[in-house]
């Protein structure tokens with residue numbers, strides 16, 4: 487099914503972001519990480535900045551990044567962290583972020599996300615919130631920063647998707663659940679399929695020296711699960727009857743969860759690689775969406791180049807580009 491051999495790296499599934507960037511010098515590299523003040527994002531930022539990068543944390547409330555800014559400022563190396571406001575559900579805020587960005591951009595890590603909002607929420611444009619934040623806002627940001635990415639010469643876009651993408655293809659007839667009953671998990675899954683399709687669609691930027699890849703970070707306990715009730719946690723096998731979290735061997739720490747993100751953002755092991763999907767620090771095999779034998783893998787509906795181009799056209803249209 488995969489036309490080219492899957493890319494492998496020496497890093498095992500629970501390698502940390504620090505291990506992945508060991509020996510990689512990012513001095514002078516400028517990186518934006520959305521949602522970089524929470525969960526996986528914090529460790530993504532910390533690893534990149536510790537390797538020498540100038541990291542801009544794009545967050546709704548810049549004050550939440552202050553502890554991280556202080557931590558990195560106390561380190562001896564050249565790396566730095568600053569915070570700049572963005573609300574990915576608000577196109578005006580995305581445009582303001584873009585206007586505030588000067589000069590080349592070496593990597594954009596589209597990490598921010600929301601999951602399983604219990605009720606259908608919509609943006610000012612009427613977009614379903616998970617699709618708006620997880621995909622459309624990031625798409626608008628990447629398009630806005632395209633010239634800055636091109637100016638870097640060999641820029642990378644990293645899209646943090648999820649294994650949940652396997653549960654839903656992109657519904658071009660009703661992406662915002664306007665005409666079908668809202669299902670919070672289907673909405674999350676669709677938005678995460680859109681994340682992978684975005685990386686596939688961005689192959690059109692190859693001639694500009696821009697590569698894009700998507701990833702599943704694995705299962706990590708973070709604020710992402712804030713909308714997941716105990717009943718669902720139990721159904722997922724993640725909580726016992728007394729409300730205690732049941733640790734599973736495949737769970738990762740945030741530092742381990744950030745590993746594949748920094749691999750794709752900065753490791754020389756993936757130079758020139760574009761339009762692919764990774765998990766556990768390896769390119770993932772394609773598996774049928776309804777395959778119950780494999781936990782991981784990428785569904786064909788997420789790598790479909792026609793769907794990717796169709797989504798690109800749709801997204802460009804709705805954001806007014």
Ligand SMILES: NC(=O)c1ccc[n+]([C@@H]2O[C@H](COP(=O)([O-])OP(=O)(O)OC[C@H]3O[C@@H](n4cnc5c(N)ncnc54)[C@H](OP(=O)(O)O)[C@@H]3O)[C@@H](O)[C@H]2O)c1
Pocket residue numbers: 520521522523524525526527544545546547550572573574575596597598599600601619646647648649702703704705706707708709710711
């Ligand atoms: N944790 C997992 O097990 C897991 C598994 C698969 C995929 N992922 C993906 O990994 C990524 C990071 O998740 P995480 O687990 O680190 O979750 P997290 O701790 O909740 O972090 C998500 C970040 O997204 C930001 N965000 C939410 N809405 C936003 C908006 N409208 N504009 C700008 N930023 C916004 C949050 O900011 P606020 O603090 O302002 O809300 C937060 O910084 C997500 O894309 C998620 O889908 C996570």
